[in-house]
Amino acid sequence: MADDYYQILEVPRTASAEDIKKSFRKQARKHHPDVNPGNKAAEERFKQLNSAFEVLSDPQKRKLYDEFGEDAAKLGFDEKKAEAYRAYRSGGRGGGRSGGGIPFSSAGGGGADFDLGDLFGDIFGRSGSGDFDINDVLRRQAGPRSPGRGEDITARVSLSLAEAITGAERTLAVQRPGRCQRCNGKGEAGNTGPCPTCKGSGRLRRSAGMPFSGACPTCNGTGRAAEPCSECGGDGVIEENTRLTVKVPPGVQTGSRVRLSGQGAAGTRGGPPGDLYLETEVAEHPLVRREGDDLYLDLPVTVSEAVLGAEVKVPTFQGEVTVKVPPSSQSGRKMRLKGRGAPSLKGGAPGDLYLTLQVKVPDDATPEVKAAAEALARAYPRDVRQELKL
The missing domain is CATH 2.60.260.20 (Urease metallochaperone UreE, N-terminal domain)
Known part of the structure; x- marks a missing residue:
């Protein structure tokens, strides 16, 4: 993410979606590993082009990238996390790193780093002790833990024209959130204890400009909650590297999107998985x-x-x-x-x-x-x- 995605694709920040696609196709053909066998520099360039195109070809990801720069990736291109980031910035707190939380540099002005542990510490009655995680905070903001559908993921597949006409099979190396085996995706350990959000009181207070009052949403006011799984931290998912054999149907063209149901990221806390989308790039035929x-x-x-x-x-x-x-x-x-x-x-x-x-x-x-x-x-x-x- 250190390199600017617009510079990688050689387009201005005002480029249209079609201009971005054209530039990607042109450069992808030039640097494709099949065209440059054994050329590590071309292979690395091809990977950079794919990473840049994956973000800039997605309207939502591009919007967050334009707003937050490389911090958008640290936020996982997640709108909920982006909203928390905006709320922090609009509150006027520009600096003061403390503890060991995740540092983000302010992309929209101010230029200072800040610590998300410090950002959310006041809300839940903790000091900047460095043991906060933005995913944990957002889970608590969202209320009782409930299953959530996994995110959709995208993979790109290069094909010859013959393969595009007759169909093809590919084995892909995919990195995605997978179901946690220790808790079977539920996100909870077998025992219960004091609620980590309200510390057992059953209630939350209003603080730091973000309103919380009444019964604690995590434990529904009981003061007790299941302890999060130590392996996945309560999400029910962990990052995994897997290989998938996928079938590309006959008739695809460059830019076609093929949906593979249930092959995306695992759902949080036992929720259904997302889908995997194949985006196809078809090479030109000489005849x-x-x-x-x-x-x-x-x-x-x-x-x-x-x-x-x-x-x-x-x-x-x-x-x-x-x-x-x-x-x-x-x-x-x-x-x-x-x-x-x-x-x-x-x-x-x-x-x-x-x-x-x-x-x-x-x-x-x-x-x-x-x-x-x-x-x-x-x-x-x-x-x-x-x-x-x-």
Whole structure:
């Protein structure tokens, strides 16, 4: 996060979403590991581009990044944590680091670091002892611990055009919040004790400009609460690195988003998991051009095939087919193979494959070829360029 994401993608801070996407595609193709095998610098650059695009292509993440800079990542791009940060800044407390909490530098002015333990210490009747965690504080602000749905996560997948047309399978290394095995995702240890929020009193007081009064929301006024799991700190989730084998459906394009239900971050305190979204990047093909679900291919034919007509074999992504070239076909003539284009992601009819005939003359002009060409020239009834006028 030390490098500015806009500088990494080489776009101004006012760049549109489309400009950001175009710049990412251009640079990603240039620095892709497949294009630069063994080049560690290109590989690192590609990782930086992906990190920058992941933030700036998401409107909510980009908004928080523009507001907080690299601190947005420390806040986990979480709007609730951002709101607590804003409340702190608007309260006029600009400095005074204490204890061992997480330091954040003020991105919106002031320039001073502060300690979140000091920030929330007054609210819950503690001093800046350094044992505060913003996640713990926000859990207490939210009230009784209840299950929460896990966050959605995004992974990018690079594909060839053939893979995009026919579908593909990928094994991805994914870092995500996973279910805590010690508490089975519940976030609670087996025993209870004094409520850590109200210290057993069952009530909270109003302080530090953030109103709290009446029954403690954590223990519902009982003064006792289940102790948080020592492994996950009460969230029910811990960071994990896992490998997932995913299937990319046929028909994707660059920018397509494929949803894999339940493969995102684990839910907090036993809640349902989020989803995993695959964002696809499809490489250009040297011979085939794609427009929507339709494909375009230049088909070379010989002079005799164009004049006399012929049956020729044509490769498609679904397998080889035989097509009939009509007699007296001109170079540039278009032929359509219905349904041989890309599948429709929306479940509609597949696209078509359009062939453009390209008449090829022999490379070597042997005496026989020259005699045949002279005979062919006599077959033209008029000048083929007589209508060519500017």
